[in-house]
Amino acid sequence: MSGIIIVGSQWGDEGKGKIVDVFSAQSDFVVRYHGGSNAGHTLNVNGKKTVLHLIPSGILHDNVQCVIAAGVALDVQGAVKEIEQLKAAGYLQNPKQLLISESASLLLDDHPALDKAREERAGKSKIGTTGKGIGPAYEARSARKSLIFSDLFLSDADLQDKVEKASAETRFLLQEYYKVEAPTTRQILDNLKKVRPFLQDYRCSNASSVIHQALEQKKKVLFEGAQGTLLDLLHGTYPYVTSSSTLAGAALSYCGIGWSHIRKVIGITKAYTTRVGEGPFPSECHHAEAKHLEIKGMEKGSTTSRPRRCGWLDLVALKYAIRVNGITHLALMKGDVLSGLKKIKVCTGYKYKGQILQEYPVHFHILKSCEPIYTEFEGWDQELQDVRDIEDLPEQFRTYIGFIEKELNITCSMISIGPQRDETIWLQPLF
Ligand code: IMP
Numbered sequence: 001m002s003g004i005i006i007v008g009s010q011w012g013d014e015g016k017g018k019i020v021d022v023f024s025a026q027s028d029f030v031v032r033y034h035g036g037s038n039a040g041h042t043l044n045v046n047g048k049k050t051v052l053h054l055i056p057s058g059i060l061h062d063n064v065q066c067v068i069a070a071g072v073a074l075d076v077q078g079a080v081k082e083i084e085q086l087k088a089a090g091y092l093q094n095p096k097q098l099l100i101s102e103s104a105s106l107l108l109d110d111h112p113a114l115d116k117a118r119e120e121r122a123g124k125s126k127i128g129t130t131g132k133g134i135g136p137a138y139e140a141r142s143a144r145k146s147l148i149f150s151d152l153f154l155s156d157a158d159l160q161d162k163v164e165k166a167s168a169e170t171r172f173l174l175q176e177y178y179k180v181e182a183p184t185t186r187q188i189l190d191n192l193k194k195v196r197p198f199l200q201d202y203r204c205s206n207a208s209s210v211i212h213q214a215l216e217q218k219k220k221v222l223f224e225g226a227q228g229t230l231l232d233l234l235h236g237t238y239p240y241v242t243s244s245s246t247l248a249g250a251a252l253s254y255c256g257i258g259w260s261h262i263r264k265v266i267g268i269t270k271a272y273t274t275r276v277g278e279g280p281f282p283s284e285c286h287h288a289e290a291k292h293l294e295i296k297g298m299e300k301g302s303t304t305s306r307p308r309r310c311g312w313l314d315l316v317a318l319k320y321a322i323r324v325n326g327i328t329h330l331a332l333m334k335g336d337v338l339s340g341l342k343k344i345k346v347c348t349g350y351k352y353k354g355q356i357l358q359e360y361p362v363h364f365h366i367l368k369s370c371e372p373i374y375t376e377f378e379g380w381d382q383e384l385q386d387v388r389d390i391e392d393l394p395e396q397f398r399t400y401i402g403f404i405e406k407e408l409n410i411t412c413s414m415i416s417i418g419p420q421r422d423e424t425i426w427l428q429p430l431f
Helices: 016-024 076-088 110-125 134-142 149-153 156-177 185-202 207-216 248-255 287-296 315-325 395-408
Strands: 003-008 029-032 041-045 048-052 065-068 098-101 221-224 262-270 273-275 309-311 329-333 343-352 355-357 371-378 411-416 424-426
Touching: 003 016, 003 248, 003 315, 016 041, 016 221, 016 262, 016 329, 016 411, 029 207, 065 207, 076 185, 098 185, 098 207, 110 134, 110 156, 134 156, 149 156, 149 185, 156 185, 207 221, 207 248, 221 248, 248 262, 262 315, 287 309, 315 343, 315 395, 329 395, 343 395, 371 395, 395 411
Parallel strands: 003 221, 003 262, 029 065, 029 221, 065 098, 262 329, 329 411
Antiparallel strands: 041 048, 273 309, 343 355, 343 371, 411 424
């Protein structure tokens, strides 16, 4: 069992990019299994910031084999841009380091157009999507009219035929229903043809088999989740969710591998909570505390630059995330951001119509009316970036961590106290 799944346990932006980058040093493979350019994984190495949207975060280690699996909504132009940037920065010098599943769905130019038109029309009841076309791309796959990555390498005539068939309905919707301009077949086709030569080298006809063989050979394989548990299409805070499954179990189906190779599921958890976009957020805080978290945590979306909504750690939601993902260990992120707060709150229950709820209510109409019940902790002033041993953390922070572990009956494998690779306290080995 040499597979480890990394999953976001909140609403995304927990710090998965840093963790996958740090863990990659100990891994042979890093596999991105779902989502698309809506994700933004930020890596800080030697004072330099790299933001990846599609390419697995293991790419900064040249001995790590990176794979984009079938479950990803592949924005080919975005992928080419990222590849070029990585190459210019001295990474990905060997094209064999990156494999893209030929079964991944292509995100076409008309998908962002439809995503944005819908949000515009929805007005106040919009989802607050990233506008990257993720919903329409996954819908096309479910409707069995997606192009897949292998289609990109068909003859021009066959590719044109596929694009015409795939985009006819979307164009009708955009022009006739939303009354906006739609990209023409020619534009979509030309953009695909432009990127074709750049992506030829990364084709992988059977990524499921490549990953399976690596696992059989006991290679260390890290599955990199995007977004977070509460954005899961089926089990998140629907309808304010993304269009893929964000749970650990999805790593298996989106990659096409069996469960028996999975050794651990690590839930990446920010020491507080953030959310981008609309939707209920019971432990959201406001005023000076929210400003502290937003500014010190640099809580701005790495894909859309939108400010993130900030709030306290929510153990009701976290218990739910542990259950639906089968999380075995936590990685506690951004502990340093809490330094300087006088009091720190943790949500330990929800009050709904006079009752205390034990289970996370995923239904929107209940969740939006839940009142958080808080336990309060003393804050601390010490800055944490230089700490490398848990014993050197302020006592108040150790109390906070101990409370989380006890309430959730789970161990923290590592604590992150800064964006850089070495600003990490290891409590357990990864593999
Ligand atoms: P979509 O994935 O662009 O359709 O957006 C649906 C919802 O998921 C919106 O609330 C987005 O803000 C949120 N979302 C999508 N990707 C991310 C992410 O990587 N981090 C945080 N939120 C995200």
